[in-house]
Amino acid sequence: MRLNADMASSKWARQAAKLYGRLYKVSIKQRVRLAFMLMIVLAIAAVGFSSYAIAARELQKNAFATRQEAVNKTAQILDEKLYQISNAVRSIMFSDAYKQMMTDVRSNRIADYYIHLSELQYVFSQVGYNEPLIDGILIATPIGDFYPISHRRSQTQSFYESNLYYDIKNLTGGMWIAGHSDKFFSGNDRAISFVTRGMADDDSDTNVFIVVNVNESGLIATLNRHAADGGDPYFIADANGEEVMRTDWSAAHGLRRDEPFLRLASGGQGSFFYDFDKSEYLVNYSRSSVEPDWLLYGVQEKSELLSQMKGVQRTTLAYMGIFLLLAWLLSSRLTGLLLLPLFKLQRLMREVEDNRLDVRFASRSADEIAQVGHQFNRMLDEINRLIRDVRDSESSKRKAEMRALTSQMEPHFLYNTLNTIYCKSVLGENEDVNEMIMALSQMFQLGLSGGKDWNTLEDELSHVRQYCSIQQKCYEGLFEYEASCSDETLMGCPLPKILLQPIVENSIQHGFKDRSSGGRIRIKADREDGLLHLTIEDNGSGFDAEKVKQGMQLSRNAKKGYALVNIRERLRLFYGDDARMALSNAADGGARTDLWIPIGRTEGEGDERE
Structure with a gap:
């Protein structure tokens, strides 16, 4: 075994010696050409692959940042809508019709029920006009329910016998209810509800409650104005994994109670990758500031998000091939013109002696002469920069004072x-x-x-x-x-x-x-x-x-x-x-x-x- 290894080593040594012997027999022009090609191949490969890596990293970073920005903006729109709807409830409680109705509620007077119902219609219409997403309003009181007469009240469901009453009766503020079928008005349309206790002028606790139903599909359409390609990539879930809004995308991908998925979301906002249907998706999320228990999710397939990277890859490879071909075609002539850069640099120095500071040395090679030429260029750039600094100094001061x-x-x-x-x-x-x-x-x-x-x-x-x-x-x-x-x-x-x-x-x-x-x-x-x-x-x-x-x-x-x-x-x-x-x-x-x-x-x- 050792004898065979020694024989193989000796054979490789003879081949290397023979190769070096042939290299020395090649003319200097060919040796320079080979060295030039080797340098160009390595340089183009390094620049090409590093450029692709940098471009890919920047594209991915920008795509992720843009996506997170879109989700944050959509979350702001959601918060703004929730805030506007809660303000609409306050405007109802500030109206004169509401205050007159509360006077009869405190005294348990039911004789003027229909008068109050009629007077509140204008308030309801104004609130609906100011916020079109509001689909229904119900004021539940001990003397009767008040609601827009344009909506048909369901007689089978009393507010005081509903789950909403038991959820809100011990709370001091309002609460948002996730998407559900509306039981108070006929039609059973899906809605997101805001429920709060009605306040009186003396700020005393009352047994009056206000329910505002928000059209779920309308709110989804508002959020999805920022969706890519008009799709439906947004959905909202609470901390327990329950859907706040039911969308086609979330229903199709089985997001309800996905414990591994929910554990990845923490804090106010962020992003992570997750596999849905054997495809990797970028998931961005942002927490609502109005309802902190709600998280707005935005999803987009990673391959679609980074589709531009494929074009960058093809373009980089194409440019690398073109420049390698040009280097091979021009290498023979360039070796014959090896000494021309030296004469060119000498001529440029004579022109500088005549105060022509706009001349520059240019060369395709990277040898010592080219390095001297580049130093020469940097020296001229520094001279020109100093001249510009002196010339622009007073002008800059004048502009700043203006x-x-x-x-x-x-x-x-x-x-x-x-x-x-x-x-x-x-x-x-x-x-x-x-x-x-x-x-x-x-x-x-x-x-x-x-x-x-x-x-x-x-x-x-x-x-x-x-x-x-x-x-x-x-x-x-x-x-x-x-x-x-x-x-x-x-x-x-x-x-x-x-x-x-x-x-x-x-x-x-x-x-x-x-x-x-x-x-x-x-x-x-x-x-x-x-x-x-x-x-x-x-x-x-x-x-x-x-x-x-x-x-x-x-x-x-x-x-x-x-x-x-x-x-x-x-x-x-x-x-x-x-x-x-x-x-x-x-x-x-x-x-x-x-x-x-x-x-x-x-x-x-x-x-x-x-």
Whole structure:
């Protein structure tokens, strides 16, 4: 045996020596070609398989995260619906018809039963209109049952003889009942019920109970709007494994009382894999915050969830094959051009000597010359980066200051506007409050402007119009407002946002503080010497223009009167010396503010000019 092993070892040694002998007889070009191919094969294989592994891991991670997010969102929808339905019960107890009925219940007076039944119909219809998922309402009292007359009450089932009564009578709050056949109304439709004890004004315990039936199929349809491909992958089960809602999917896969399945769900939310019908599924779950005993489950087959990975696998293999074929076809020529990278690097260095810093070295090889070339590229990148850093430093500082000034102005007008709405609300003028809130909403849309720092002149005028509408509601008859533009083409001119409103606010808050009526604000826009000329004037008490200018120069951080300082600084940052602001008294004694702004200038153009 040992002799045979020695003979085999000797044979392999001779074969290796013979192979090395043939390798040395091959030309240097062929040896480089073989080495090049070996390197390319290993590199492409490593990159391809690692790319596939990374892509597969990321796809799986994103798919799992997306699925969990969908389940969490559906759980939020479930909680929102449950919360809205419990609020509907509270709205019933707050109604006058309910309170009058409770007065007769406490005194055990049954003579006005039909009167209360009739008066509660409007309350029932309003609740059903506000929450369409509510399928039936029953108020069980010692003097009789109250329910929508559009529903036919089953005479065979009394609430006080039902299981619901024995479950709720010792509880202080409400409780949710899983899906069941409705015994209180004819038809035996499946419903999910919310049962609570009816409260009186004196908060005393009563023997009155309210049952709200929620349409089970309607609630399922609401939840499954987020289901993939319009399927039915969601179901709800309690801690005992009982179905809260019966769905086709849960019934078909036998999920009831599946103890191993139920043990895998713990905590508020999570996910795990589980086998149904010999197929592996991803199961995501999220616990209801309204009814903590309920868990919302979402299931999806793993192969379907990760179907994109097969496409990534095919694409990776295809690219690997293509690049290997190209490497074989080009390897012969590349070996003949081995020294060309060195000459190319030398030529690039001469170009750098002539201050051409945009040149770069490129090579398909990975030898020492290529490494030197890559170092050369990194050196040029670092030089260019340092140049860009120096060039962009001041521009970045300027942009940051612009945004800081804009954000300083936005809460300023928001706080004042909310104060005016609050005053109106306290006075009980709800119709005016509604109009003011709509105007404020439109102000937000125009003021936020999608996160941009710019608005058109048309949007700025609309922004001021909404603001004046709010102030006119708060100070009725105090002032009138008008705006005009001599050239319609100026309406599309870009301006820094929230530029006019603070000036108008100064006119109202300070110019008209001693007035009760007769105020007037005028805004004019025209073209002057190639600039957009904006004039804002009022007939208020006016001001000492020189004193205001001196105050603006003293401090940019004053707590009062910083609106004009803010506008002046933003104009300076956006336009430099090309824009200006002038303060004066109007001819009739009021205040006047003039702004001259370059037409069509935006922040990007300002940066380019800088």
